[in-house]
Amino acid sequence: MASSTATAWLADLTSLFTPTLSQFDGAKAHRASIEARLDYVLGVYRMFEIGSLRHGTGVWRYSDADYLVLLKGIQPASPLTMLTKVKDALQARFKSTTITIRQPAVVCHFSDGVVEIVPGYVASGGGYMIADPTGGWMKSFPEDHNRYVNEINAKHSGGGAKKLARHLKIWKYQRNVPVSSCYLEMRAAKFLSEEAAYVPIIDLHYALKHLQNIELASMNDPTGLGSRFGSCSSESTKSDALSKLDTAVQRSERALDRHLANDHDKAIEQLKLLFNR
Template sequence: MSETARSWLADLTSLFTPTPTQFDGAKSHKDAIERRLDTVLGVHRMFEIGSLRHGTGIWLYSDADFLVSLKGIQPTSPLTMLARVKQALEDRFTATKITIRQPAVVCHFSDGVVEVVPGYISAGGGYMIANPSGGWMKSFPEEHNKYVNEINAKHNGGAKKLARHLKIWKYKRKVPISSCYLEMRAAKFLSTQVAYSPIIDLHYSLSHLKNVELAALNDPTGLGSRFGSCSSDTMKKDALSKLDTAVTRARRAMDYSLSDEQSKAIEQLKLLFNK
């Protein structure tokens, strides 16, 4: 049987889906990080979050992500919190490059990258973490995961497949959009759809992102802060330009696929995903 656009997209998804053990090296540092931060700053708990935990991680691009809730008084600026966490980890892991990439402190271990998202327990539930665009934001990672899982179950895995497609496009085309934003947008988009069709929904979800001009997304759970798309106006301008090109290629891929011109549809998908 000749290759179809749908089978090509499925193969791409498989290629970029991490195996269960590919991030074991990075995750193995969790206990040492938690002990260090508990000794220096005090820790309530540290638990895995992010795309690997959610089942939307991208091989070669995603990191192991952990949220650590700190004890003590929340400082006025999240930058103060991030600097304290960075210093504590630098003093412990002296041979490891450690950087700040809001909302995380990133540990570049030789066997994997770990992103530590520090925060404080919020009086109303959830966690106060650094907003990538500045200031504090309230986050409910466990509730957000539950929301995505519910939409995903409704579409037999479609929400996480769509999120992964959007993330592959982001990484392969170097689009400066938040992965969390794309994941929540994918789930929110499919929450209004009756069924999931990979090629069709890839086009319409990208078109929706273009139509809303990457506007911040209200937390679909109604609990936390809005999800921002980009860390700066300059990044957003770049992302919108690349999104415009992506919508055109995704539309052509869909049209060719629906016309059963599969080779032409695959050509457009290869351009879309830079493959």
């Protein structure tokens, strides 16, 4: 990127890592066959697209096509039982495809794209019961969560909440930070819900600083509906994430300081380090 200012560099970064819909045509083409197979073996109540691609916060090269599949029947005691049944059903249908379990999803690595299937059940009182990445079940309200992010996003000119969420996710993927993408998106929206304006380089630093101050603490569902959002799958991965977060805060602070001093070359240099570019 040959950007003249740090602000322009961040805009170019956003553009570069924003996926086009056509880039996932291959992965999405498997939807019908996946739904048909699961309906035949397990019974499907409903299947619909969720996740960052659907919601406009996906990251090029990293985000997958994600679907929530609501199964018929009785919810088992362990979500691993459900995940294993879904994996086995799909593996029997797509024999040459690598299929793995990565809670809360079953991941299908097709040759033309990756598809993540999040199986679950309709919950009493609303929402859906899906596997919690840290174990057990959790209640999820993906449509309401998307609505919350959209409301905050519309508050700022140019869609600040989704841009900030994408910047945090780019950092996560480019620096291999073991933190939940959903957690970062909800934290970005919550952070900007209390800000009067969105300034990319300023809010990037202070959002990272906020995550550092709270030590990636779990987050109450801001809609007041679902389970708490956890940041990491285990204490060991959280330790790794916090270490990388410390480095990110230092680099974003230097970038902001250089930006405010109109030393854009140095600011961009720090942003390149932050995003591993």
